Amino acid sequence: MAALQLDGWRHEYSGKVRDLYVPLGSAGLADADRVLVVASDRVSAFDHVLEPGIPGKGELLTTLSLWWFDQLDGVPNHLVPDHGIDTKSLIPAAVAGRAMLCKTLDMYPIECVVRGYLTGSGWLEYEASQTVCGIPLPAGLSNGDRLPEPIYTPAWKAPMGEHDENISFERTVELVGAEAAAALRDASLEIFRRASAIAEARGVILADTKFEFGADRTTGLLTLADEVLTSDSSRYWDAASWQAGTTPRERMASFDKQIVRDWLSAHWDQTGTPPELPAEIVEQTAARYRELLGLLTAA
Template identity: 70%
Template sequence: MTDAATPLAGWTHTYSGKVRDLYRPEDGTDRMLVVASDRVSAFDVVLEPAITGKGALLTTLSLWWFDQLAGGDGGRAIPNHLLAGATPPAETDGRGMVVQALEMLPVECVVRGYLTGSGWVEYQQDGTVCGIPLPEGLGNGDRLPEPIFTPAYKAPLGEHDENISFDRTVELVGAERAAELRDTSLEIYRRAAALAEAKGLILADTKFEFGVDGDGTLTLADEVLTSDSSRYWDAETWRTAETPAARMASFDKQIVRDWLAANWDKQGTPPALPADIVTRTAAKYRELLDRLTA
């Protein structure tokens, strides 16, 4: 049974994604309960067993980052969706956040500070990332001259998100709001990257989701700067490792992806994850949280 089936007094379950479950209050107030489950997905499928403790680790890290971005790091306060003083049900075991209901914007705000992943593939072919020209001579895992904003359109459930241009973002949300999304995303990335660097970590890239409250204020929502939404590397390993794979070992579910890629042909039901893969993945999530918040 998934967390989505768990009855919570005063709340009605309304939706479950691959990782998060959403609940609405039975009193009709303009709130939501977001619960991060222990589920883990790869290659668009939810796997078994879950990663024990993952939901609480993700939520704890999101809450810590929301606090930093609310001025805890010395920067300006970025509005977020947390409702001050609201306590999630005890049954959520540290995995829940009570948040303000927002009008969510259909743009996933991706910021890249390093060349990797799909960006590296495109750069090798065209010298660009999401259509943005980059200097010649960059290698896999190299730092970009400046962080770049590469938005994506949040596709309907069951479909893949689509990389879009800034002009397309303007068409979707308007010129003023598009500029605000870009500028705020780059600001958050730079602040978070500086804090991570001070802890011996590299924030290679990340993605944000924003909504708008009743007053029209742009508001940071969902999770923020977690292992599931961001790519973190160890700074010393990045400087000294001899291969791209080694220098870019990340604090996320890459262990799961690698094991599944080697043991499943993406046909039928995926095999169950071995106990050591589950344990090692949970340890990576914990290590990131401990290093950032120490």
């Protein structure tokens, strides 16, 4: 899909679900002082972009990210000051509601994954080896169980078209240095704990998520970037279903793109081009995204 032409901005890069624009006159991200981060309606699973997209998804996820940035007071983030007030006039109308005006950072090549519950690929590994990303866990856990403590399981951010790779903490030290690796881990675990408490107070479980960080180009300060705690980057479950459920699936009624993952797993062997998502799966996913936003942001 061709990038939009936005007045005053030049398309610089497209990831799986987001597009980046730099001001006209900038050579690229390296010399730009700000970047426009536009969330598309594209949806990805198993490192593939799927068709069709989820209508309204970009605006839903941007709204949720901005809400979470507001909740995480004291955590430096990449939004330009007074985002949403003084900056509204700087965001082109064509992407209003699904774009964030952000400072450019020197991004770390690490996806900072935190898991509070045993599920997904972690559950499959635990069944085989009683570990998750090589981290030993207690015996006797079931799919969907809460872990004794959240665990940090970083991944290397692969280029577009390649698969992200789970890596050890020691490998992150090799990639970014001991000080930065420790800071990424500690910040991720602390933000996860804060966000989990906020979500649980609203009847929602944050099962796992991924964060991305960069270094402020002026101060070097560790800065939270990209989307944060959205339905795309996180697993969210209904707390009441989790507490009352008698089977793993009942326990994990989700507010994320698990519907897409489940349908794809049942209809695709992960070779070749993924099949097109049926209309009912698209609408169910959009409905769950909308429901999560309402639950979290309700006064």
